[in-house]
Amino acid sequence: DIQMTQSPSSLSASVGDRVTITCQASQDISNYLNWYQQKPGKAPKLLIYDASNLETGVPSRFSGSGSGTDFTFTISSLQPEDIATYYCQQYDNLLPNTFGQGTRLEIK
Amino acid sequence: EVQLVQSGAEVKKPGESLKISCKGSGYSFTSYWIGWVRQMPGKGLEWMGIIYPGDSDTRYSPSFQGQVTISADKSISTAYLQWSSLKASDTAMYYCARKGGSYHYWGQGTLVTVSS
Numbered sequence: 497d498i499q500m501t502q503s504p505s506s507l508s509a510s511v512g513d514r515v516t517i518t519c520q521a522s523q524d525i526s527n528y529l530n531w532y533q534q535k536p537g538k539a540p541k542l543l544i545y546d547a548s549n550l551e552t553g554v555p556s557r558f559s560g561s562g563s564g565t566d567f568t569f570t571i572s573s574l575q576p577e578d579i580a581t582y583y584c585q586q587y588d589n590l591l592p593n594t595f596g597q598g599t600r601l602e603i604k
Numbered sequence: 605e606v607q608l609v610q611s612g613a614e615v616k617k618p619g620e621s622l623k624i625s626c627k628g629s630g631y632s633f634t635s636y637w638i639g640w641v642r643q644m645p646g647k648g649l650e651w652m653g654i655i656y657p658g659d660s661d662t663r664y665s666p667s668f669q670g671q672v673t674i675s676a677d678k679s680i681s682t683a684y685l686q687w688s689s690l691k692a693s694d695t696a697m698y699y700c701a702r703k704g705g706s707y708h709y710w711g712q713g714t715l716v717t718v719s720s
Contacts, residue, residue, distance in 0.1 A: 530707060532649075539710040539713050540710060541710075542706065542708055545708070585651075585707070587703065587705075587706055592651045592652075592663075592665035592666075592667075593651045593654075595648060597648055598648040598649070
């Protein structure tokens with residue numbers, strides 16, 4: 497199985513800050529990487545797919561980059577409504593399509 | 605509009621069986637894989653398995669192989685996740701999601717509570 501190592505596990509930042517989360521795959525997954533946002537009691541919401549493509553309707557302050565084994569997710573200017581847990585997921589044809597452990601984002 | 609609508613919350617006793625559902629609409633149900641994801645209380649997301657309703661090709665995560673059964677009835681555009689004998693540790697929220705390249709569409713989740 498491909499292991500996804502996501503860091504940090506939690507993060508506290510101020511409104512307006514630039515926030516970065518990283519995800520490392522245990523083997524090359526090309527660009528088959530998603531980033532999700534999950535708020536309490538809600539289903540995960542896809543923000544970024546194919547490592548860097550913004551899902552329709554998602555604000556442009558969210559972005560993703562990387563390929564191969566190393567990936568980065570960025571919020572350029574943190575907003576109060578961005579408080580959530582964020583997950584990466586690889587969806588290479590190699591199953592299972594594993595998730596990272598999650599990053600809990602809080603407002604400082 | 606693509607939609608995945610899951611069945612309602614369930615409360616079961618240990619040892620009981622259960623089958624929850626995920627009904628797809630707004631697209632060709634037989635042309636996309638449907639995956640299942642578990643989220644235990646306060647924990648992260650775990651990918652369980654996936655089915656291609658077109659031919660019922662099913663794959664499981666090693667962690668869930670033998671613990672659950674995934675199936676689909678393409679005549680009613682519905683995928684299923686079932687247990688033959690529930691355990692307290694099966695208490696979780698379960699999500700279905702459509703894989704079309706990526707997982708763009710998700711169901712609203714089904715909460716399963718197993719308690720004596």
